[in-house]
Each structure stands twice: as structure tokens, then as C-alpha cells.
Amino acid sequence: MAVTSARTLRLLSVFGVGATLTAEELAERLEVSVRTVRRDIDTLRDLGYEIEAVRGAGGGYRLGRTTRLPPVVFDEEQAVAAAVALQTVPAVLSGIRENSARALATLRQAMPARSRIRTEPFTVSAARNYWEFPAAPIDAEIVRVIGGAINRQHTVRVDCTGEDGPTTLMLEPHALVVWAARWYLVAFEPAADRWRAMRVDRLEPGMPTGRSFDRRDIPHGDPIAFVMSTHDRGDIPAEWPCHGSALLALPASVVARFAPGGATVEYATDSSCRLSLGAWSWAGLAGLLLTFDADLTDIEPAELRRALRSLRNRIDEGLRYDA
Template sequence: MAATSARTLKLLSIFGVGATLTAEELATRLGASVRTVRRDVDTLRELGYEIEAVRGAGGGYRLGRATRLPPVVFDEDQAVAAAVALQTVPTILHGIRENSARALATLQQAMPARSRVHAEAFTVSAARNYWEFPAAPIDAEIIRVIGGAINRQHLVRVDYTGEGELATLTLEPHALVVWAARWYLVAFEPDADRWRAIRIDRLEPRMPTGRTFDRRDVPHGDPAAFVMGTHDRGDTPAEWPCRGSALVALPAPVVARFAPGGSTVEHHTDSSCRLTLGAWSWAGLAGLLLTFDADVTDIRPAELRQALRSLCTRIDEGLGHPDR
């Protein structure tokens, strides 16, 4: 009976994500037979949960929209995910540390003892390494305002500081993306007829407009892919002991996706761009340029050019060709 109850609770938690799953998929997740899954579904229905059977292609079982889940139904993996998320969110959102700590404590108190053991086993301390260049934590209120506008499909007006100038923009907000510990807004700017990836730490929302817009298809079909492949997303070069640049014979969207944190990419031609980046040494900076496996020209400054020459000499000597 205890095993049956635990399995039924886990089934309820799986339904809680809102997906439609076949009996076979549910059986795989539960480690049970399809017959057992159908019996557990009947048990949930007897307890008052509206489990819908969806027919046709893509069919299966799902939780009805009118169903109200218990306050907390976590399995062990979900308990760990909640604990880790609530402990790390203060690194990217400002003014939320106390609330996230209280939320974690509340969840742990409401969890069954078995789930609570797994959640309490994870104490996470976030630390930066030399290659991380996150923005300062974002004010949670800004995320609430922008997120609400996305959900309601409301135009937003924002003051945006880009390239040293303040501009007021009217935007159709479509998605929030966190990449490399930095928040970006994926939005369409009607006045300029273009899509933009905008650093959230560079904008300040104005009064709500209350005006709606029709949702558009995000380029590449994925907000995260759009941000990663956009070179003019408002990033700035990080402070390093050594900093230089070069023209790289690759399109700007390709370099933007794989450039190290704290670097910037400028469009030059359809097949080349200028990459500005830094490192702790000129040799380290030269090595980073070589990782793109593309021709580099107009290399600046002279120290970076000399570092590349020195690397060539070392490599030739290591390969047994000291004649260069």
C-alpha cells in the first residue's frame, strides 16, 4: 500500500507539469507497467482529480485544467531542483535573497520527510570564475513588470542606455532569456521594424501602456538561440590586464554565439566581424583568437601581434621545425 501511494503521488507530480503523456511514457517514468499506470490513473480519478484522456496523434493522459493540486507534491528529483534553484536565484536577481530563503524554508516544512532529506542535502554557494562576466543582479521588480507584459502581450516603453546614449523605445516583449548570468529581453521594435536582444540591466520600464500586440514568431524559433546569435545585444568588453581585437573571417552571428564572456562582436561584412576580447596575458588572448580556426587580420595592438608570432615560434619548435 505504501509503495502504491508513493507511486500515485509521483504520477500526480508528473501530471503537474501540464504535459500530455502516453501510458507507455508514464510507465517508463514510474518504472511500472502500462496496466499499473492505468490503475493509478483510475485511483486519482476516484480521489477527485480530473485526469483527461486525449485521443488521436499526440494523445495520452493529462491533468484537467480545473484540477487543483495539493500545495506540494514533489518527488526527490523535484525537491533537489527546487532547493538548488532557490539558493542560486539571488545571483541573478536583486532584492530576492530573503524571499527565496523563506520560500525554501516553507517548501522544506511542507515536504514529506523523504523529499525534505533530499532538498536539505544541497547547500549551494555560488562563486565566480575568471571567465564569468555576469551583469549585476537585476531588480526583481523589473523582471515582474517585463514578465507581466509578456504574459499579457502588452507593449512596453522603456528608457534604454545603449552605446552611451539614452533612448526611449516602444517594444513588443516576447521572452526573457538568462544567458552567461546575464538577463536579456527578446523584443520586436515596431518603429525600427526589427527584432532586438536587449540587456535588461540597461533598461528602465516606464508607465504601463496597456496597449496589446499580436505575438510574432521569434527568429530561429527559439528566444535563447536568437540571443546567442545576436552580436549587438548590448554587451561590453570586460576589464582584463590585456585586451585586443582582430577581424575574424566568420559571420558576426557565428562568433557572437561562441565568443568568451566579456567580449564584444561588431559586424564588418557578411562574412567577417571584429572581435574584441581580453585575457590575463597576451599569449592567452592570442590563444583565444586561434580557437575560432579562422583567418584573423587587422590585429590590434602590437603586443597581441607579437604574442601570435611567439606562439607560432613555440609551436614550430615543438613540432621539430625551428626554421621559421
């Protein structure tokens, strides 16, 4: 009976994500037979949970929209995921450390003993890795305001800090993306009839407008792909001891996708762009440019040119030695 109850609870947690899953998919996740899954579904129905059977293509089973889950229905894997997320979120959001610690404590108190045991023995600390080029954590309140506008499908008025000074924009917010430890807003700007990928830390949202909008199809069909392929997303150079730039014989969309965090990409032609970035040394900066495997021209400053020549000489010397 205890095994059956634990399995049924896990099935309920799977349904809690809101997905529609076939009996075969559920059986694979729970590592039981399809017959057992259907029996456990009947058990949940007997307990008063509305489990809908969706017919046709893409059909399966799902939790009814009016069903209320009991507090904190977590399996052991979800418990660990929640504990890790709550401990690492202060690395990307400021002003949230105390609240995340309180949330973790509350969550652990509400967990069944078996799940709590999985989360209590360990703590997670986030440290800066210089290869990740992280940005400073941003204000959690800004994320809350913009996230609320996305959920309610309300337009948002923001003050944006750009290279030409501050501007006020009216946007239709669609998604938030965290990439290279930086927060981006994917939004449509009706006044300019264009999609924007914008650094959230350069936005100051105003009072809620209460004006609704209809969702649009995001370019590339995916907010992550859109952010990664957009070169003019408001990035600013990260603070490093050495800064330089070069004209690369690659499209801006390609370089934007693979440029390290803290770099900026400027469109030049359909087949070239200027990449500006920083690093801990001139040799490190030269090495980053070489990873693009493209022709480099108009390289600035002179220190970067000397570093590239030095790397070339070292490589030539090494090849002669190996020969």
C-alpha cells in the same frame, strides 16, 4: 498501499508540469507498466482530480485546466531541483538573496519528510569561474516587471542605455533568456519592424502600458537560438586587465554564437566581423582568438600582436622538439 500512494503522488507531480503524455511515456517515467499507469490514473480520478484523455496525434493524458493541485506536490528529484535553484539564483539576480532563503525555508517546511531529507543536508554556494566570464547579478525587480509583461502579452516601454546614449523604445516582449550569466530580452520593436535581442541590465522598464499584442513567431523558432546568433544584442566589454580586438574571417552570426561572455561582435561584411574581448593576460586573449580557427587581420593593440607572435614561436619550438 504506501507504495501505491507514493507512486500516485509522483504521477500527480508529473501531470503538474502541464504536459500531455502518453501512457507509455508515463510508464517509462514512473518505471511501471502501462496497466499500472492507467490504474493510478483511475485512482486520481476517484480522488477528484480531473485527468483528461486527449485523442488524436499528440494525444495522451493531461491534468484538467480547472484542477487545483494540493500545496507542494514534489517528488524527491523535484525537491532537490527546487533547493538548488533557490540557492543559486542570487548569482544572477540581485536583491533576491533574502527572499530566496525564506522561500527555501518555507518550501522545506511544506515538504513531506522524505523529500525534506533530500534537501536539508546540503547547501550550494556560487563562486565566480573566470572561464565563464559572468556578468554582475541584475535587479530582480526588472525581471519581475518584464516577465509580467511577457505573461500578460502587454507592450512595455523601456529606457535603453546604448552606445549612442539613452533611448526610449516601445517593445512587444516575448521571452527572457539567460546565457553566459547574462539576461537577454527577446522582443519585437513595431516602430522599426524588427526583432531585438537586448541586454536586460541595460533596460529600465517604465509603468505598465496595459496594451496587449499578439504573439509572433520568433526568428529561428527558438528564443535561445535567436539570442545566440544575434551579434548586436547590446553586449558591452567585460572589465579585464587586457583588452583587444581583431577582424575575423567569419560571419558575425557565427562569432556571436561562440564568443565568450563580455565580448562584443561588430558586423563588417557578410563573411567577416570584428571581435573585441578581454582576458586576464595578453596570452590568454590571444588564445581565445585562436579558438575560432579563422584568419585574423587588423589586430589591436600591439601587445596582442606580440602575444600572438610569442605563442607562435613557442608552438614552433615545441614542434621542433617533438620532431
